[in-house]
Amino acid sequence: xxxxxxxxxxxxxxxxxxxxxxxxxxxxxxxxxxxxxxxxxxxxxxxxxxxxxxxxxxxxxxxxxxxxxxxxxxxxxxxxxxxxxxxxxxxxxxxxxxxxxxxxxxxxxxxxxxxxxxxxxxxxxxxxxxxxxxxxxxxxxxxxxxxxxxxxxxxxxxxxxxxxxxxxxxxxxxxxxxxxxxxxxxxxxxxxxxxxxxxxxxxxxxxxxxxxxxxxxxxxxxxxxxxxxxxxxxxxxxxxxxxxxxxxxxxxxxxxxxxxxxxxxxxxxxxxxxxxxxxxxxxxxxxxxxxxxxxxxxxxxxxxxxxxxxxxxxxxxxxxxxxxxxxxxxxxxxxxxxxxxxxxxxxxxxxxxxxxxxxxxxxxxxxxxxxxxxxxxxxxxxxxxxxxxxxxxxxxxxxxxxxxxxxxxxxxxx
Amino acid sequence: xxxxxxxxxxxxxxxxxxxxxxxxxxxxxxxxxxxxxxxxxxxxxxxxxxxxxxxxxxxxxxxxxxxxxxxxxxxxxxxxxxxxxxxxxxxxxxxxxxxxxxxxxxxxxxxxxxxxxxxxxxxxxxxxxxxxxxxxxxxxxxxxxxxxxxxxxxxxxxxxxxxxxxxxxxxxxxxxxxxxxxxxxxxxxxxxxxxxxxxxxxxxxxxxxxxxxxxxxxxxxxxxxxxxxxxxxxxxxxxxxxxxxxxxxxxxxxx
Numbered sequence: 001x002x003x004x005x006x007x008x009x010x011x012x013x014x015x016x017x018x019x020x021x022x023x024x025x026x027x028x029x030x031x032x033x034x035x036x037x038x039x040x041x042x043x044x045x046x047x048x049x050x051x052x053x054x055x056x057x058x059x060x061x062x063x064x065x066x067x068x069x070x071x072x073x074x075x076x077x078x079x080x081x082x083x084x085x086x087x088x089x090x091x092x093x094x095x096x097x098x099x100x101x102x103x104x105x106x107x108x109x110x111x112x113x114x115x116x117x118x119x120x121x122x123x124x125x126x127x128x129x130x131x132x133x134x135x136x137x138x139x140x141x142x143x144x145x146x147x148x149x150x151x152x153x154x155x156x157x158x159x160x161x162x163x164x165x166x167x168x169x170x171x172x173x174x175x176x177x178x179x180x181x182x183x184x185x186x187x188x189x190x191x192x193x194x195x196x197x198x199x200x201x202x203x204x205x206x207x208x209x210x211x212x213x214x215x216x217x218x219x220x221x222x223x224x225x226x227x228x229x230x231x232x233x234x235x236x237x238x239x240x241x242x243x244x245x246x247x248x249x250x251x252x253x254x255x256x257x258x259x260x261x262x263x264x265x266x267x268x269x270x271x272x273x274x275x276x277x278x279x280x281x282x283x284x285x286x287x288x289x290x291x292x293x294x295x296x297x298x299x300x301x302x303x304x305x306x307x308x309x310x311x312x313x314x315x316x317x318x319x320x321x322x323x324x325x326x327x328x329x330x331x332x333x334x335x336x337x338x339x340x341x342x343x344x345x346x347x348x349x350x351x352x353x354x355x356x357x358x359x360x361x362x363x364x365x366x367x368x369x370x371x372x373x374x375x376x377x378x379x380x381x382x383x384x385x386x387x388x389x390x391x392x393x394x395x396x397x398x399x400x401x402x403x404x405x406x407x408x409x410x411x412x413x414x
Numbered sequence: 415x416x417x418x419x420x421x422x423x424x425x426x427x428x429x430x431x432x433x434x435x436x437x438x439x440x441x442x443x444x445x446x447x448x449x450x451x452x453x454x455x456x457x458x459x460x461x462x463x464x465x466x467x468x469x470x471x472x473x474x475x476x477x478x479x480x481x482x483x484x485x486x487x488x489x490x491x492x493x494x495x496x497x498x499x500x501x502x503x504x505x506x507x508x509x510x511x512x513x514x515x516x517x518x519x520x521x522x523x524x525x526x527x528x529x530x531x532x533x534x535x536x537x538x539x540x541x542x543x544x545x546x547x548x549x550x551x552x553x554x555x556x557x558x559x560x561x562x563x564x565x566x567x568x569x570x571x572x573x574x575x576x577x578x579x580x581x582x583x584x585x586x587x588x589x590x591x592x593x594x595x596x597x598x599x600x601x602x603x604x605x606x607x608x609x610x611x612x613x614x615x616x617x618x619x620x621x622x623x624x625x626x627x628x629x630x631x632x633x634x635x636x637x638x639x640x641x642x643x644x645x646x647x648x649x650x651x652x653x654x655x656x657x658x659x660x661x662x663x664x665x666x667x668x669x
Contacts (some may be wrong), residue, residue, distance in 0.1 A: 246630065290452070313452055367587050367595045369629065370603050373458065374612060375466060376580035 026051055036060060044068045044091070052076045058083050064090030067121065072096045077104035077126075087116040096125035098153055105130035105155070106144075109137060117142065127155035128176065135164045139171060146175040148199040156181040157198070160188075168193060178204040179221065186210050192412075194219070201226045202243075213238060217412055218251075220244075224269060226252040233259040239412055242268045249274045250291065256281060265410055266291055272314070275301045284308045285407050293319045293359075297395075302326040310404045311335060311354070315372075318354040318395065321363050325395045329354070333401040341402045352400040355391045357384035415499045418490065422507025425483065432511050435471060439463075439519025447527040454619060457528060457536055460520060461615050464540040465608055468516065469547045469576060473568045476508050476551030481561040488669050497665040501552075505657060508548050516544050532618035539611035542649040546607045547572070549656040556664045579606050596631040607652040610645050 018039045021032040026049050032042045038058045046066035053076050056062070060083070067090060070078050074097040079088060086109075093106035105127035109115050111134060118140040122128040128144035131137055144157040157173030159181045160166055166188040172195075173179035179195030182188070182205035194217045195202035202218035203225045205211070212234040218225050224243030227233065233256060240250035250269035253261075257279040264286045266272035272291040275281070281304040288294035294314040295306070299322025310333045311317045317334055331347070332354075339348035358377045361368050371377045384391055426432055442463060447456040483504065490500045521537040554567040583602045587595055603609040617636040635641040 290454075313455060361584075365587050365591045365595075367591075367599045368584060370599045370609070370613060370632070371580055371584060372616060373461065374580045374609070375462075375577055376584060378462075379577075 025049075029054075033060075039085075051078060054079050056081045056083055056086050059085035060087075062086070062088045062091075064092070064120075066090075067092045069094055072104075074098070077102075077106070077108060079107045081107065081109045081112055081115055084113040084115070086112065087118075089116070089119045092121040092123065093125055093128075094123050096122075096127070098126040098155070100152070103127050103130055103155060103159070105159070108132070109134045112137070116140070121145075122157075125155070127159050128157045128173065129159070130156075131158075131160040131163050131166065133162045134160075134166075136166075137163070138167045138169070140167070140169045142171045144171065144173045144176065148175045148177070148197075151177055151200055154199060156204075157195070160185045163188070167191075172196075173198065173202075175199075178202075179218070181205070182208040182211070184208065188212070189214075191215055193217070196220050198222060203227065205230060209233070212236075215412055217241065218243070221248075223247055224249040224251060226254070227256060228252075228254040230255075231257045231259065235259070235261045236263050237410065237412075238264045239410065240264065240266045240269060240272070244268060244270050246270075252276075253278050253281070260284075261286065263407065263410075265289075266294070271296050274298075275304065277301065279303055281305070282307075285405065286310075287312070287407060288317070289313050292316070296320070297325065297327055298322070299325060304328070305330075307331050308405045308407075309333070310407060312404070316356065316359045319359045319363065320355055320392055320395060323392050325392050327395070329395070329397040330399050331401055331405070332397050333404045334397070337400045337402075339400065339402075346402055347399040348402055352397045353385070353388060353391055353395060354397065355395050356381045357391055360391050415503050418495075418499065418503035419507045419510070422483070422504055423511055425486075426479065426507065426511040431475065432515050435475075435512075436515040436519045439515065440523065443520050443523035447523060453528040457524070457532060457615070457619065460524065461536065461612065464520070464536070464543060465612055466576065468520075468540060468544055469572055469608070472512055472544050472547035473551045473554075473572050474565060475512070476548045477555050477564045477568045478561070479508060480504065480552060480555040481564060491669055498661065501661050501664045505548065505552055505660075509545050512544050512548060513541055516541055532615065535618045536615050538646070539614050539649070542646070542653065543607060543611050545653045546649070546656075549653050549660065553656040553660040553663075556660050556667060575606055575608050580609070583609075600631060600635060604645070604648055607649055610649055614642070614645055 021036055021040060021042045023029045023032050023042055024045045033054060036042060041061040041063065044064045046068050048069045048071060050073060051070050052072055056079060069092045071094045072078050074095050077096055078093050088107055096104050096106055106122040106125040107117050108130040110132050113135045115134060116138040117129055120142045122144040124147055129139050139158055146154060148154050154177040156178045157176040157180060158168060158171060162184040164186050166185060168180065168190045170192045174197050176198050177200045179198045179202045185208040188211045190213045192215045196219040199222045201223055202221035206228045208230050210232045214236045217239045219241040221243055225240060243250055248270045250266040250272040252274045255277040259281050261281060261283045262285055266288045268290045271293045272288045272295055274296045276298045278301045283306045286309045288309060289312045291314045293316045294311050296319045299320060304327045306327065306329045308331045312335045317336065334352055334354055337348060337352045339350040341348055357380050443460060446459045447453060450456040487500060520540055524533045524537050550571050551568050555564045558564040558567055603613050614636060
C-alpha cells in the first residue's frame with residue numbers, strides 16, 4: 001500500500017515538474033520547442049512573431065496569451081503537429097502561403113492522436129486547420145477567415161483526410177474554398193459550426209461514414225453543401241440558408257445511403273435538397289421554405305422515406321426527372337394542397353401529387369421556364385391535377401396534412 | 415385639348431365604374447399583402463391580377479366607353495376642332511382615369527408594403543399594360559363599325575395575348591426542343607407585352623437561378639440597365655403603335 005502511495009506521489013510530482021516555458025521572441029520560441037520535454041507548456045506572450053514551419057514532435061501544450069500573432073508572410077505554413085496529445089490555443093495565425101504542391105495550413109496535424117486546436121483565429125490562411133490520418137482530435141471555437149480567390153488557389157477552412165473520431169465544434173469559417181472538408185473521415189461529430197460565404201461548398205464530405213452533423217448553419221455559400229458517397233450519416237437541426245445561384249443547392253446528396261436527415265431548415269435555396277442515387281434515407285420533420293425547388297429527387301433514388309416535412313412557399317415543392325419513382329412520401333404538409341378532410345383526422349382525403357406538370361415540362365425543356373407564373377402554365381397544372389398523364393404516377397403523398405406539422409423550434413447557438 | 419380631356423375624365427368618373435374598379439383593386443391588393451406573410455408572395459398574387467384582370471377590364475371598358483361617347487365625338491367633330499385633338503383627348507382621358515385607378519388601387523399598397531425595386535417594376539409594368547390595352551381597345555373601336563364587333567375584336571386580342579400566345583410559344587418550344595432556343599425565347603417574350611411585364615417582375619424576384627441557361631440569358635439581358643431600358647421601350651411601343659394606327663384610321667374615318 002505504502003509503495004503504491006509513494007509511486008503515485010512520484011508520478012504526481014513528475015507531472016508537477018513539467019516545465020512552463022514563457023516565450024517572447026521567435027528565438028525563444030524555437031529554443032523552447034527544441035529543448036522542451038514531453039508535456040511541457042509553452043506560453044507565448046502577446047506580440048507579432050514571424051514564423052515558418054514550426055514542427056511539434058512531442059506532446060506539448062501551446063498557449064497564446066492575449067492572442068499573439070503568428071505570421072508566415074505567405075512563405076509557408078505555421079504549425080506542423082507530428083505528435084499525440086498536443087494542444088494549441090489562443091493564437092492568431094496569419095498569411096499562410098499558397099502553393100499547388102503542398103497544402104500549407106495554419107495548423108497541420110499529421111498522423112497524431114488527441115490533438116486539440118481551440119480558440120484560435122486564422123486569417124488569410126491557405127488552409128486553416130488541416131488534419132491527415134489523425135484520430136480523436138478536437139477543433140473547437142476557432143474563427144477561420146480567408147480571402148477567397150479562385151477555386152484552385154483557395155484552400156479549405158477545416159480539412160480532414162482519413163481521420164477518425166474528430167470533433168468539430170463552434171467554429172466559424174468564411175471565405176475559403178470549402179468551409180469544412182472531409183474525406184474518409186469516420187465516426188465524427190460536427191456541431192454548432194457556422195460556415196458562410198465560401199466560394200464552393202459550406203460543407204463537403206466524401207466517403208465519410210457514421211458522421212453526425214448537428215446545429216450547424218450553412219449560409220450563402222457559392223454552391224451550398226455537397227455530400228457524396230457516404231452511408232450512415234446523421235444530419236439534424238442544421239440550417240441551410242440562402243444558397244442561391246445557378247448551381248447552388250441547400251444540400252446536394254449524391255450516393256448517400258442509410259442516413260437520417262431530420263429536423264433541418266432549408267430556407268431560400270435555389271434547390272433545397274438535391275438527391276441523386278440516394279437510398280434508404282429518412283427525411284423527417286424538415287422545413288422547406290421559400291426555395292426555388294424544395295426537394296429534387298432524381299429517378300435513381302430509391303426507398304427514401306420523406307415524411308412529416310413542411311413545404312411552404314416554394315416555387316416548386318418537388319421536382320424529378322423520371323416517370324417512375326420508388327420513394328415514399330407521407331404525412332407531409334404542402335401549402336399548395338387543395339384537398340379536404342371530411343373525417344377530421346388532420347389528413348387530407350385525397351392524395352397529393354407534389355410534382356406539377358409545369359415542372360415536368362421544364363425538365364424536358366428548360367426554355368419553357370419563360371412561361372413561369374403565366375396563365376397558360378397555371379391552366380396546364382390545373383388540367384393535370386384533374387387528369388394526370390405526364391407527371392410521375394407514384395410520386396404522391398397519400399396522407400397530406402391539412403395543417404403544418406408541429407415541428408419543434410430551431411435553436412442555433414452560433 | 416385640356417378642356418376636352420377634363421370633360422372626358424369627368425364623364426368617366428360620373429359613370430362610377432372606375433371608382434368601383436379602384437376600390438376593388440385596393441381591397442384585393444391590401445388583402446394580398448395582409449394575408450401573405452411574405453411580401454414576395456403578395457407581389458406574385460398581384461402579378462396574376464395584373465396579367466389577367468387589368469388587361470381585361472381596360473380593354474372592355476375602353477371599347478364600351480368609346481362607343482358610349484360616340485355621339486359626343488360626333489358632336490365634337492362638328493366643332494372647329496382637329497380630329498387629332500378629339501382622338502387624343504379621348505385616349506388620354508381614358509389613360510388618365512384607368513391609370514389613376516391602377517396607381518391608387520395597386521400602386522399605392524404595393525409601394526407601402528414593398529417599396530423596393532421589384533414593387534416599382536411591378537407597378538410601372540402594370541401601368542404600361544393598362545395603357546397598352548386602352549390603346550388596343552381604341553384601335554379595335556376605330557376599325558369596326560359597331561360596339562359588339564369592337565368588343566369582339568378587343569376580346570380576341572386580349573385572349574390572344576393572354577392565353578393563346580403563351581400556348582403557341584409552348585408549342586414552338588416543344589417542337590423545337592432539340593435546338594438552342596434561349597435567344598429565341600427572349601425574342602418571343604419581347605413580342606408580347608404581358609410576357610415582357612411578367613418576366614421583368616420575375617427577374618426582380620430573382621427566380622432566374624431556377625431557369626438554368628435560359629435564366630442566365632434572361633438575367634444577363636433583363637438585369638442590365640440596357641435590358642430594362644429596352645423592355646420598357648418595347649412596352650411603350652406596345653402603347654404607341656396601336657394608338658398611332660388608331661389615329662391614322664380615325665382621322666380618315668367617316669363618322
